[in-house]
Amino acid sequence: MAGKIQTAPDEFRDHISTVDADGKRVWVYPKKPKGKLYNYRKWVSYALLTLLFAGPLIKLNGLPLLMLNVVERKFVILGVLFWPQDFFILVLAFLAMVVFIILFTVVYGRLFCGWICPQTIFLEMVFRRIEYAIEGNYTKQKALNKMPWNGEKVLKKTVKTAIFLLISLVIANTFLAFVIGIDELKKIVLEGPQHDLVGFGTLMAFTGVFYWVFAYFREQVCTIVCPYGRLQGVMLDKKSLVVAYDYGRGEPRAKLRKGHVRTQGDCIDCNQCVQVCPTGIDIRNGAQQLECINCTACIDACNDIIRMIEKPEGLIRYDSEEAIAEGRKWTLFTPRVLGYTAILVVLLSALTTLLVVRDDAQATILRTPGQLYQKTEQGTIKNLYNISVINKTNHEMPLTLKLLSGNGTIQVIGSELVLPAQGIAEGVFFAEIPKNQLQGMNSKIEIGVYYDNELITTQDTKFLAPAK
Numbered sequence: 496m497a498g499k500i501q502t503a504p505d506e507f508r509d510h511i512s513t514v515d516a517d518g519k520r521v522w523v524y525p526k527k528p529k530g531k532l533y534n535y536r537k538w539v540s541y542a543l544l545t546l547l548f549a550g551p552l553i554k555l556n557g558l559p560l561l562m563l564n565v566v567e568r569k570f571v572i573l574g575v576l577f578w579p580q581d582f583f584i585l586v587l588a589f590l591a592m593v594v595f596i597i598l599f600t601v602v603y604g605r606l607f608c609g610w611i612c613p614q615t616i617f618l619e620m621v622f623r624r625i626e627y628a629i630e631g632n633y634t635k636q637k638a639l640n641k642m643p644w645n646g647e648k649v650l651k652k653t654v655k656t657a658i659f660l661l662i663s664l665v666i667a668n669t670f671l672a673f674v675i676g677i678d679e680l681k682k683i684v685l686e687g688p689q690h691d692l693v694g695f696g697t698l699m700a701f702t703g704v705f706y707w708v709f710a711y712f713r714e715q716v717c718t719i720v721c722p723y724g725r726l727q728g729v730m731l732d733k734k735s736l737v738v739a740y741d742y743g744r745g746e747p748r749a750k751l752r753k754g755h756v757r758t759q760g761d762c763i764d765c766n767q768c769v770q771v772c773p774t775g776i777d778i779r780n781g782a783q784q785l786e787c788i789n790c791t792a793c794i795d796a797c798n799d800i801i802r803m804i805e806k807p808e809g810l811i812r813y814d815s816e817e818a819i820a821e822g823r824k825w826t827l828f829t830p831r832v833l834g835y836t837a838i839l840v841v842l843l844s845a846l847t848t849l850l851v852v853r854d855d856a857q858a859t860i861l862r863t864p865g866q867l868y869q870k871t872e873q874g875t876i877k878n879l880y881n882i883s884v885i886n887k888t889n890h891e892m893p894l895t896l897k898l899l900s901g902n903g904t905i906q907v908i909g910s911e912l913v914l915p916a917q918g919i920a921e922g923v924f925f926a927e928i929p930k931n932q933l934q935g936m937n938s939k940i941e942i943g944v945y946y947d948n949e950l951i952t953t954q955d956t957k958f959l960a961p962a963k
């Protein structure tokens with residue numbers, strides 16, 4: 496009976512595939528994947544891994560490409576330094592990112608999980624491939640785990656553990672480099688635990704966590720821990736693009752029998768799609784299963800089989816639940832997708848504008864506490880101010896101050912104001928304005944901060960004067 500799912504509907508949704516009825520872990524031994532999409536994923540992962548490992552080494556304007564130093568509250572994105580004072584830009588960027596992720600997921604499903612997520616890339620494209628190389632394909636791995644400890648098992652497990660630990664150490668170093676910067680990391684590594692026990696301990700702790708995740712915890716990250724994975728149920732709908740089984744074409748499934756004229760659906764119940772699945776599910780149970788990371792391994796496996804029986808590829812493919820139910824192809828340019836894309840463009844434009852108009856420095860000017868004003872013999876009034884300027888660039892800036900409102904002057908007290916790279920400069924100055932130019936006892940004035948004769952930021956403040 497074509498068009499119906501054969502398995503008991505939705506029963507599989509009551510439990511996850513990697514935990515049995517007693518709550519024990521079911522270890523997944525996926526068959527080594529191969530195929531066109533797997534090869535494409537390999538190339539994408541090579542590019543992303545290169546970017547990830549080279550990221551901390553690449554500098555733009557003398558700053559790293561990306562650094563998220565939560566401890567010192569210093570953030571660098573694409574070589575641009577953000578301070579806590581840029582909080583609103585970071586909040587907007589965060590909101591834009593959340594909206595982007597939601598809209599992207601509504602339209603393109605879990606494309607990110609299968610192709611871009613570091614967890615999938617490291618597990619499927621690094622650790623799992625090393626495991627296949629050392630322990631063999633899934634049947635050999637099962638046999639190795641069952642066999643008593645002997646020379647072969649000790650050797651294979653030791654080599655695998657050593658390589659896994661080494662890669663985990665490299666990942667931990669890279670991760671820390673993105674947090675504290677490559678220069679700080681170098682110090683921790685080169686000077687050893689005697690100089691920075693906390694830094695060194697953190698590095699070791701992260702190595703241990705990454706090893707545990709990729710050697711033992713594995714796909715459970717996606718099904719149990721990852722909030723993005725857990726939220727799929729509310730973000731995806733029947734129009735989203737997902738890896739799906741075309742049950743209209745495949746059912747009723749039946750094994751191939753020699754000499755029999757086949758009247759059933761295209762699925763020959765070979766189980767290849769289940770054997771390659773790294774999360775241990777059967778995609779034929781239905782699309783949008785919690786565990787499915789859209790890795791495409793089942794598409795490749797099924798296409799291999801379907802080619803052999805001389806049927807058209809795509810029994811398992813990227814498609815939407817709705818399109819499969821209606822027997823048509825998924826279309827990208829629907830009014831919904833265009834609407835979502837328009838919202839994304841507006842958000843990204845707002846963000847770009849904020850970044851472009853952002854000042855290189857930010858000044859805070861306040862009247863010095865406890866000081867009122869001074870009258871001079873020349874008929875001018877002086878107010879004393881404290882100034883603090885933050886440098887958002889990576890170069891030193893000698894500063895000059897100018898009064899932008901009225902004809903007054905500014906005299907910096909003490910040495911010249913020099914703003915260190917990525918630092919803060921503080922100083923004290925007098926603003927002096929002729930009495931006859933002041934409107935009242937409390938006037939608003941604007942002070943400009945200049946670097947190299949170029950106005951880099953302005954700040955409004957109050958100017959006090961006598962009533963008469």
Ligand code: SF4
Pocket residue numbers: 738768771772773774775776777778786787788789790791792793794
């Ligand atoms: S069902 Fe297919 S796409 Fe989903 S995780 Fe398993 S193999 Fe990957």
Ligand code: SF4
Pocket residue numbers: 740745748761762763764765766767768769779796797798800801810811
């Ligand atoms: S690989 Fe394709 S043909 Fe084989 S069981 Fe899965 S869906 Fe059916």
